[in-house]
Amino acid sequence: MERIIIIGGGLAAVSAAKTLRTEGFEGTVTVLSEEGQFPYDRPPLSKAVLQGTADAQSTCLLNAEAAQNLGIDLQLNQRVEAIDRDAHVVRLSSGASLPYDRLLIATGSRARMLDGPFAGKANVFYLRTIADAERLRAQMVPGKRLLSIGAGWIGLEVAATARKSGMEAVVVELADRLCARSLPKDVGVALADVHRGNGTVIHLNTSIVTVGGDDRVESVTLSNGETLLVDMVVVGIGAIANDAIAREAGLETGNGIIVDEFLRTSDPLIFAAGDVAAMRVGGGQPTRMESWANAQDQAAAAARNLLGKREPYAINTWFWSDQYDLNIQMIGDNQPAGGTLLVRKGEGKSFTRFSAIGDRLVGAICFGAPRDMAIVRRLMSKGYAVTDDSLITAPDLRKLL
Structure with a gap:
């Protein structure tokens, strides 16, 4: 070869x-x-x-x-x-x-794109390439309002960056929680609290009914009856x-x-x-x-x-996102059917949420607790058995390794 x-x-x-x-x-x-x-x-x-x-x-x-x-x-x-x-x-x-x-x-x-009234508008952006990011950054001016369509990871990260840049940010999402495909409802609620605490306006269970403007999107009317004036739109729908x-x-x-x-x-x-x-x-x-x-x-x-190694691959499910000063990391199955949940409280609003099936640790979400993830990954790789509440009560997770 x-x-x-x-x-x-x-x-x-x-x-x-x-x-x-x-x-x-x-x-x-x-x-x-x-x-x-x-x-x-x-x-x-x-x-x-x-x-x-x-x-x-x-x-x-x-x-x-x-x-x-x-x-x-x-x-x-x-x-x-x-x-x-x-x-x-x-x-x-x-x-x-x-x-x-x-x-x-x-x-x-x-990026999955929207058609209809959003297609071809000068102030509608998607974020997939560095050229996309540079075009978007050129329009991000303090005081302007950014509308994020979709409360997935991209939409939320852009909204957080907009707020840190002095912009207004509004997120509109059809589902009943943030990152509905990947986050359990309780974690979605915690993430929404972080965004709202930083001044982002979030509309859940909400669709966009009408769009105003010719060459640009100037306003949108929501299914809850509210009309928003907008300066730019970021679409993050998968x-x-x-x-x-x-x-x-x-x-x-x-x-x-x-x-x-x-x-x-x-x-x-x-x-x-x-x-x-x-x-x-x-x-x-x-x-x-x-x-x-x-x-x-x-x-x-x-x-x-x-090269002919015949090495089977196991999917790496580790994922992370940074929004405001919050780091979220997740791994494994965090919504197991019939599973057991254990939540370890950290400082402030931080926590690590463990998922187990029987005595097998199958997933974890470290919410504002990034140091826990390295330990969690080692516990999972070693096949840690969940036989008691030590994941919650142990003074130091490293002692469980």
């Missing part, structure tokens, strides 16, 4: 490329990125980049010098139009074709897997590119990792995880399996 091509230019692509080299692969590694920027970290986009304390250089994951030192052929502004599985080549928008012996698809995901290139090549897809526990697609020469990969284990439903930690680890595992 001499030629490996990686389609994508984000964390997963970089993690895989670097892993191929650390594993001793001496053949050609080509990374094809649609963006003109060198690969960069995305978590800072809704925080440090919006605040102006980080930029393309400080968030860069792989620059020209590092790529050259690693012998990685990093090609920017290269869109892959098609994968020819019979000929083992990828066809580029430039008209060129590149051959491969193994292929990794790490194309990530894109992400869609960039799996079209795989689907058009005849690979199995379904809310992402379907892969097995070795990150192989339905073509044994093609693998997928990161936000675009939906991993099926046994006969279960495919799981697509959108997180920094999973993208990094899954891509590294895919790289090793590209």
